[in-house]
Amino acid sequence: MPSRSRRFCWQDPTWRNTLVNSMMILIAGPYRSGTGDDPEKMAANVRDMESCALPIFRLGHIPVLGEWFALPLVKLAGSTQIGDGPFNEIFHPIAERLLNKCDAVLRVGGASQGADLMVKTAKEKGLKIYYSLEEIPSQTRN
Numbered sequence: 001m002p003s004r005s006r007r008f009c010w011q012d013p014t015w016r017n018t019l020v021n022s023m024m025i026l027i028a029g030p031y032r033s034g035t036g037d038d039p040e041k042m043a044a045n046v047r048d049m050e051s052c053a054l055p056i057f058r059l060g061h062i063p064v065l066g067e068w069f070a071l072p073l074v075k076l077a078g079s080t081q082i083g084d085g086p087f088n089e090i091f092h093p094i095a096e097r098l099l100n101k102c103d104a105v106l107r108v109g110g111a112s113q114g115a116d117l118m119v120k121t122a123k124e125k126g127l128k129i130y131y132s133l134e135e136i137p138s139q140t141r142n
Helices: 013-021 039-050 053-058 066-076 085-099 113-124
Strands: 024-028 062-064 104-107 128-130
Touching: 024 039, 024 053, 024 085, 024 113, 053 062, 062 066, 066 085, 085 113, 104 113, 113 128
Parallel strands: 024 062, 024 104, 104 128
Antiparallel strands: none
């Protein structure tokens, strides 16, 4: 049985500050751009974006990729190829909806109309835009 005197993280002022000040950060980068719709190249693009997720988490924030939400839904919707009806119905729109829950965007990688659209939309919503991990403030205890 846990000790009743143990403080929970939200009771600790330092952790409470971290929880209150942490941001949900959308990692936006190329998915299809420059791949010729090659599944292996697109998977490599997702891995490149995902490589930023753990550092963002360790800074005290919540990292998200639109692909984490879109790809399972695209499959469930019956998409059979990149760019078909179910894909287009879901892929970019879910990222735009996700932006409504985010505080910031980290733009990574090379040329991408989709990632640039996410940055443009985020700016219109007044979200913070970062172009490198080093720009993101830390919210963790040191």
